[in-house]
Amino acid sequence: MELIDAINKRQSNRKYKNAPVEIEKIMQCIDAARLAPSANNAQEWKFVVVQKPELLKEVQSAAAFMGMNGFAKGVPAFVAVVTEKTKAINNVDIVLHGKDYKQMDIGLAIANFCLRAADLGLGTCIMGWFNEGKIKQLLQVPRRRKIWLMLAVGYPDDVQREKYRKSLKEISSVDKY
Numbered sequence: 001m002e003l004i005d006a007i008n009k010r011q012s013n014r015k016y017k018n019a020p021v022e023i024e025k026i027m028q029c030i031d032a033a034r035l036a037p038s039a040n041n042a043q044e045w046k047f048v049v050v051q052k053p054e055l056l057k058e059v060q061s062a063a064a065f066m067g068m069n070g071f072a073k074g075v076p077a078f079v080a081v082v083t084e085k086t087k088a089i090n091n092v093d094i095v096l097h098g099k100d101y102k103q104m105d106i107g108l109a110i111a112n113f114c115l116r117a118a119d120l121g122l123g124t125c126i127m128g129w130f131n132e133g134k135i136k137q138l139l140q141v142p143r144r145r146k147i148w149l150m151l152a153v154g155y156p157d158d159v160q161r162e163k164y165r166k167s168l169k170e171i172s173s174v175d176k177y
């Protein structure tokens with residue numbers, strides 16, 4: 001698939017077919033995420049795949065949290081995006097410029113993940129709202145680590161929507177702000 005086609009095809013899928021996702025395909029998505037750039041090549045990320053049926057059920061419940069993200073109950077696979085310990089050199093930028101690159105880095109990695117998923121015919125939804133404490137416990141994530149996002153993954157069963165975005169004119173300019 002052409003890159004621009006994958007960019008257009010990717011959307012937040014909130015309805016999935018009742019079909020399991022091949023672990024090999026998820027690993028291909030993680031492999032694409034792995035190749036993303038990161039500040040000082042720190043790669044401060046870990047992707048934890050949830051597939052085992054009993055565990056999946058519990059994660060689905062914890063991902064549908066406080067009346068939000070009810071669709072999570074029908075998600076056939078999840079990938080928890082965990083940030084690892086900050087690389088020492090990146091701490092310098094946090095102290096000097098207030099820039100913590102970690103969130104940017106995982107954003108770039110996740111973009112690769114989602115685009116590769118679209119390329120493989122899979123749907124995804126990036127989720128920032130979930131019961132982090134519960135999912136950390138279920139996936140045995142160390143207390144000091146953070147699950148920034150959960151990625152819902154599956155074969156999509158919703159329609160391809162039109163994208164609502166600000167116009168190119170609104171978000172860009174040349175030579176002047």
Ligand SMILES: Cc1cc2nc3c(=O)[nH]c(=O)nc-3n(C[C@H](O)[C@H](O)[C@H](O)COP(=O)(O)O)c2cc1C
Pocket residue numbers: 010011012013014069125126127128129130149163
């Ligand atoms: C960091 C981040 C967190 C998000 N959290 C959620 C979420 O908790 N639940 C949800 O349904 N969508 C979530 N989304 C999806 C956005 O709502 C979605 O990307 C946006 O509305 C644009 O729609 P599209 O992805 O279909 O193009 C999140 C997206 C990002 C990038």
